[in-house]
Structure formats: structure tokens, C-alpha cells
Amino acid sequence: MAKVSIRLSGVSKRFDHTVKGEVYAVRDVTLAVAEGELLTLLGPSGCGKSTTLRMIAGFEEPDAGTISIDGKDVTHVLPNRRGIGFVFQNYALFPHLSVFENVAYALRVQGKDEASIKRDVTGVLGLVGLANYERQQPHQMSGGEQQRVALARAVVFQPKVLLFDEPLSNLDAKLRVEMREQIRSLQKRIGITTVYVTHDQEEAMAISDRIAVMERGQIVQDGTAPDLYYKPKTEFVARFIGRTNLLDGRVLSAGEVEVEGQRLPLSTGRPVGSTVRLVVRPEMIDLAAANPGEPGTGRVLQRTFLGEKTDYDIQFGNTRIQACRSDAFRGAAFDVGAPVRLKFDPANIHLLA
């Protein structure tokens, strides 16, 4: 593994809650981000991802644990001495300063000379595609442009790490995709270690080298996007990343599991007779036409046509199953109420611990 740039060891943060008393916003988080890596903290609101990020930035001090950047312990160092660039959810552009002055701010407070300020600011504005925007006031710009100013401002003084706090949540869907590609390419280009916080799993998968999924103040799993998708460690991760079917099965023998009356060849390593939880992604279920009353079939409850694919809600024994399939090469769709046969590929079934 490459050199570690940011390291959190055993970091905790408690808050006083008016009803629940003392609650942990972040609990015993240990995490290492390699140099040049883009790591995303992903989780639902209130899971502690923003608090973790704010502790890395130095806005909050952890109650326990240490944080180091480039091998230097910064746990109790003020934000302005950490060398971090931070991109805020609401951009936090100084409303009384022009675009140029916003970007130049960090250089000015460091007392850089006018010529190098001009050079650096112009350069970085070009990098984010905002050349010639110097004299504009932030409020005259669109959301996407403001976000790019914020990005330029955060990187202009060559910080050691870059932090993003849900930077795209105020943009519309199309712009979001565009911006995240820009952020990713800029990050690659300057090779800066980055921690990115979002609650949008698609955004996380698109942008990250690695994703750490957080739940209730703790990191429940971290890994690459395919890792998390195909091999979720917990039900929570399985449900949070992509759509999923959770099926309960019973181990019949060393190589066979029974699911809703269907026997599947699957070696689990569990004792015979025990129950197991299986994760099956909707696109991994193959559907075929069946006759009414045939064993091992389900009934279509709802069909949603989405263009490139069609989603099906299927009553399968006692569970509802989501399946999807592309109709392009497979002939006719199944009608609501029609019986369908579900075919599971044991290679694509993941067993939860």
C-alpha cells in the first residue's frame, strides 16, 4: 500500500442530546487514506460522516483518538495550520469578495506577493474552467460555477489534503454528474489525497477509489465499489449500496440450500439445518415464463418500464423479490399477475455472515 496520508485511530466524538443524553456521533473510527487516494465516507444522514470530516478539518475536536496528516499528529491543531482544502456543501464563498478575491484569500492571508497571487489564481481558475470570471461576484454565478470557485479556492494554496462535504447536494441531477466528473479529473490531475462525504451511493461509486460505509457513528465496511456491491458484509451495506433482495434459506446439505421451496446448489460451510441470509441483486435473477401452479415460481405484482430495463416486483413464497431485466434480446415482457420462474445463479449469490 502506498504511503498513508491521513490516519484516524480510535476517533470518537460525543454530543449532548436534549432527549437521549450523551450520544456518540462518531465511535472509535480507525481509518487510513493513502497518498493520492480519493476515499468517500458514505452513509445516511446522521451517521457521523460529516462529523468525521469536520474532525479531520479541525472544526471539531475528537473526545478520544488521534488524527494525523502526513505522519504529523494534528488532533489538537487549529484548522488554519493543518494544510487542508475544504469544499463546503453551501460553497461558503465570501459574499463580499469577487471571484478573484475569494480564490486569492488564502494567498493573501499568507502574505504572498501580488504577482504570484495573480499567477496562481489565474492558473487555478483556468484549471476549473472559469478563466475570465475573476471580476464576477459570487451571487452573479450559477450553482455549478460557484461550486467550481469553491473548488479553485480550496486547492489554490496547494493543501496536503482536500476535503469535500456533500459538495453536490445543492445542484440539480444533470449538473451533479458533470461536476463529479470534473472533481474526479481535477483530483487525479493534481494527485491530492481526498476525503469526500456524500449520502448518494451512486455518486460515491462513480467518484471514489475506495468507499467507507458508515452507520451510527461507525465504519461498517470499507473497500472498492465492486467489493461493497458484490460482497457486502452486513445487511445494512447490502441495502444501502444498490438495490437488493435478502432471502432467508435453510441449509439442506453441504452443497444445497433451500429458498422458498427452491433447491439451490450452494456450498455455505454452515451446519445442516441452520438458516442463512442470502444477498441477491435484482439484475442477477433470471426470469422465465412458467405455468400457473408450477412449484418454485412467483407471481408478478408490479411491472415498471424504465427504458433500458424493466423492473419487476414478484411475490415469491413469503417474500417480495425485486428483479430487473433488459427486454431487448429476450422477447416479450411478463404481465402483472403472470406466473414467472426465478432462476438464481449460485455464483452470483452472496452469503451474509
Add this chain to the structure above:
Amino acid sequence: MNGRAALLWSLAGLLGAMALPWYALQEGLGTGAWLSGLWSSEDYADGVAQMAVHGRWWLAPVFAALLWCLVIAVLPLKAERRGMLLAGGAAAGIVLFGLQAFAVGLRGWTAGWLVALFGEMEQHQVGIGAGATLVLTALLSLLAIGLALRGAFGGDGFVAGAMTAVTASILLFTAWPILHILAQAFQNGDGAWQPLLAVQRLAEAKIWSLRCLWGGGGCGVFWNTLVLALCCGIGSTALGLAFALIATRTDFRFKKTLRVLTVLPIITPPFVIGLALILVFGRSGLVNQFLDWGFGVASTRWIYGFPGVFLAQLFAFTPVAFLVLIGVVEGVSPTLEEASQTLRANRWDTFVTVSLPLMRPGLANAFLVGFIESIADFGNPIVLGGDFGVLSTEIYFAVVGAQLDYGRAAALALVLLSLALGAFFLQRLVVGTRSYATISGKGDSGLPTPLPKAARRAAQWVALPWAGFTMILYGFVFVGGFVKIWGRDYTPTLGHYAKAFAIERTPEGLIWSGAAWNSFWTTVELAAIAAPITAGLGLLAAWLMVRQRFAGRGALEFATMLSFAVPGTVIGVAYVFAFNVPPLEITGTAMIIVLCFVFRNMTVGLRAGMAAMSQIDRSLDEASATLRGRAPQTLFYVVMPLLRPAIVGALVYGFVRAVTTVSAVVFLVTAEYDLATTYIILRVINGDYGLAIAYSCALIVLMLAAIVLIQLLVGSRRLGRRAPLIQGVRA
């Protein structure tokens, strides 16, 4: 941060101990006479000489603490350790400084047990001077630096320093005088403790008597004050609400003009309305003259007493209530009212069941303001009160009158203070921190529901005549300055203005011969000195409270809010008592007046600053921090530019309040430093209305000019749009 700041402050402290006179000089530092006597003269000597040559050994420990800090600053130590030793040494130095300052006074030891312990003392000491002040400042700074080195206040030296400065000054100039006056009530004239005396003073019939209820004599001043304040609070709230409803919820055509009313009380000395009432209802006022001329009715004195004071206060404070309530009424979310109407409530039901309850906290607030303004008012009762005494006037007569009974004044101040704080706590208890005003960054697209007809009629019938009458009163004040003798001789004249503001051209140059010039220029000068300090300190404190996290933040905020409720009369008396003896002997100087202005008015700058700052998104500060801005840079480059309106407000208020205040400074002025308001009050008491009116008008003009000037100097916030909530800009 290393030991450099600590080294500099240690050296500064030693400079104070060795190069400046330790004690206050009668003639001030300006003459330079002290330079030659820095070692030998007992009056002029610096601290070290006082200790070594003049036998004031008790100063030695303070200097030892300074030396200790110097040594710690120089030694190569780890930051944490240096901080601990520095903070410890400086704190010890401050304590030792305080102990010696209070233990040795004008006549040696200040307490009997000290004499018993150390034996009689021949030495004495007067109030602290430049040298001692510098030493104390240095010790406080060293304490702050030490704490910051230890990691307090996020390890930020600037924050630590600002915090120490604000806390120390509030303790010294607000908490200490008030505690001092409380203690005074329990002491006799010589400063000995006599708790029974306090009981005696507090139980006095003149305060509590209820004889007026069953005939024979007047009621006690406590009941007078309470009843007056209750009436004034209720009356001004009701009228203010009527105005606010008309201004926001009707299609009344002169709404803009109505708002002018809210500016008037801000720029008017509080007793001007009282003066105007005399012109209309007084013995030689218009009404009495008309009745006499038309119907032969003998003129009466009914205006002097409760009715007059009540009317004057109602006129004076209704605009204040209007100002408070206009925000509240506007803050009620129209969407809620629209929701109520979709639920089949008619306008009247909506008004009674939704709008009014939502305004309740605001109404309580307006009432409290009226109540506190009334009990703190000194000008109107003294001008119109006659035999009707209230606490503030009673305190005044106890201090300056023939009684000269400081203990009694202190006891009365205690009663007044309890009344004010009682109202303050009651308000907090009832309203709490609940606020239903729903102003958020999100646009509220609903339209305010028009008032139901009955309510609109009532509001208009009450408010509009009242507004008209207020205007007429101000008109009379204006006209009154241009007639010879009101009530007797209405010949137009400029005589009063000439008498007050004459400038004579003589061969030696201009002579400011007008009677008012002296107090006028003193007022302008002291107010101009006080205003920037008031605004600066208030906004700095606001920044600390809103943006910095530290232990004791809540306590500090509460203490400053509390001082908002302390009536000016109490502050004035407290200042006289606390600062006419060493160690801080500044009674009779201009400095005490400036200090009184600053700490009396600072709370408003603080509140305005806090309100404005909490509307500035915290992420702007955080952005500055991640961009390597240190705390002071964030303050000056980001927060201050966005705070311009609040800065203007604080400056204007600091200046205007300093010019118009009466109650606090009436005890502090001297012949040398007379102020405009106290000068006018004395003219009124002497019946010299013409001059008083002319002078009041001049003051109003002065303050309008000051407001315009400050607006021009500070400028307005350069924002492309007017955003109610300043955030890091969003599309």
C-alpha cells in the same frame, strides 16, 4: 506560538513598573513634570522606586510575579509547560495586585484585622496610575498567553487575549460597581458593616407606605414606581401593537411616515416629551391658558405628578414598543395564517387563535422594555413628578440633595435593581427562549392576512390620534425654542439660541460665549470617544460568544444580559461609590463618564452583533480557517465586512445613547465635565424652558448629523443583493 509574545508583555510590564508613575497624578501625565521625580518624588515615583525608596514593600510580590514571567518567557521550555508556568505566575501576580490594592488605601490598612495582623501603617496609597495600569494589563495578557499555550481557546493567542480583555473589563466596570453598591447598603457612613442598618433602610415607610389607598399622604416610592412601570408597560405595548398592526397589516397610506416615529425616541433626550407636555398642559401651557381665557377656569397643576409622568413615558416609550413589535408582527409566518384560513377559520378567528398567540413572546418583550425603561427613567419624573416621587428621583435626592445619605441611596438602588431584575427573570420564565417568529432563509411565499375589520378600526382609532399628538408635541418643542416666554410672550425670537450658542468675533479671534458651548463640546467629545470603544468592545464580545467555544461562555453571556436590565440610576450611583476611592479613583474625571457610557451601552452593541453574527453562516468562518486565515484575519477580512450594518448600528447607538442619557451620568458630571442633558435638566428645574428647548433641538440636529456621518464613514455592506440570511452564497 513561542515565548516571544510572553517576552514582550513581560518587558512591557517591567517598563510600567520602572518608567511610569505608579499612582495617579492630579494633573495627569501631560505636563511631563513627573519625568524628573520618577525616583525621588513620592507622588511621581514609579513602582520600583515606591517599593525601594518610599517604603511600599507590598508592591514587591507583584514585581516578583512579573520577573518570574520574564524568566519563563526566556527559558527554553515546551509550549505546554511554558504556558502552565506563565499562567500560574501571571494569575498569582493579578491576585497579589488586587490584594495589595484593596488592603492598603488612603489611610493605610483598610480593615481592622489587617491592622491587628501587621500593626499600624504610616504609608498609604492613592488610586493607581499609568504605571500600575500597564503592569496590570501586562499581567492579564501574560495570563491569556499562558492559557493559550496550554491549549485553551484552541491554542489561539488572539482569542485568549480578547477573551481576557472582555471578561476583565466587564468584571471591573460592571460586576464590581454593582456588587459594591449592594455592599454599601449594609454599611454605615464609615464603611463598617451593619446589617441591621440595611434592614432599617429597606423597611422605611417612605418606600413602602400604602397610605394613598385610604387617604392621607402619598404612597411609598416603591409602589409609585411599580404602578407607573406597569401602566407604562401595558400602555406602550398596546399602543405599539396597534401601530405595528397598522404598519404591516393594513393598506394605511402613510405607513412610511409612521415609521419615522420609531426614530424619534432614539435621537431625543428622554425628558423632551416631558418638556413638551409642560408646554401644552402646564400651568402656563396652552390648554390651561385657553380654559382660562375662554371659560375663566383657573389653571390647575394636574399634569405635575402621576398623570404627567405617565403620559410623558407613554409618549416616549410607545415608539420603542412599536420598534420591538414591528419585527414580531412581520415575523409571524403568513403561511400559518393561510393554513388557518384553509381550515375554515375566518379572519377574526385566525387573528385571535393564530396571529396573536404567535406574537406572545414579542408582546412580553415589548412589555418588559416598557417596564424597564419606565423604572429607569429619570428625566421625566424629575421634570414632571412634583410630589410624586419614584425610586430613581429618590436616589438622586439621597445623593445630591440635602440628605447626602449614601447608605440610603444604596438601599434604594438595591430596591430598584431587584425590581428590574425581577421583571427580567419573570420575563425569561414566562417567555423563556421560545420564539415563534419564523424568519428563516427560506422564502415564505404567503401574503400577510389583512386585519379583521373590528381590529383594524380599533387600532386606527387608538393609534392615529396618538401618532398625531406625538407629532404635535414634537412640533411644540421645536416652536418653543423660538418664542420669548412660553405662555406669556409669544414674540418670535432667536434669543434662546443666541444665549446658548452665541459665537462672538473679537480681535483675539472667536469666542464661544454661548452658555451651552461648554457642556455641548464636552458631550460631543466624550460621546465621540465612547462610541467606537462601545461598538468595538460590544462586537468583539459578540464575536467571542457566537463564534468561540469556551468554558463559562453561558455565564458571561448571562452577566452581560443582566447588566442590560440594570437601570442607569443604579449604574450611576454604583460608579460614584466604587470609583471614588483607591485603587480606582476616577470620580470627577472625564474617564469615568466615558467608562459609564461604554459599559452602559455595550450590551446593545453586543446584542446587535450577536444577532447579526448568528445570521452569518458559520461555514464562512470555517472556510477562512481552512484557507489558513488565523482568528484575527477571519475577524477582519470576513466577519467585519459582513457586519457593516451592525457596526453602523452599534456606533450610532453608542454615540446617541451617550448624548441622550441622563440617569446614569447625573451623578458623574462635574462643573468641569458638564454634559448637555444634565445641563438641560437643570435649566428645566429652574424654569428656564426657552434655553432648554433650544438646546434640546440642537441636540436632535447634532444626532441626526452624527447618524448621517457614521453612515457615510462606514458605508453599507457591499452585497449584490439584500439577503436576510447571509450564507456562503447559493444560486
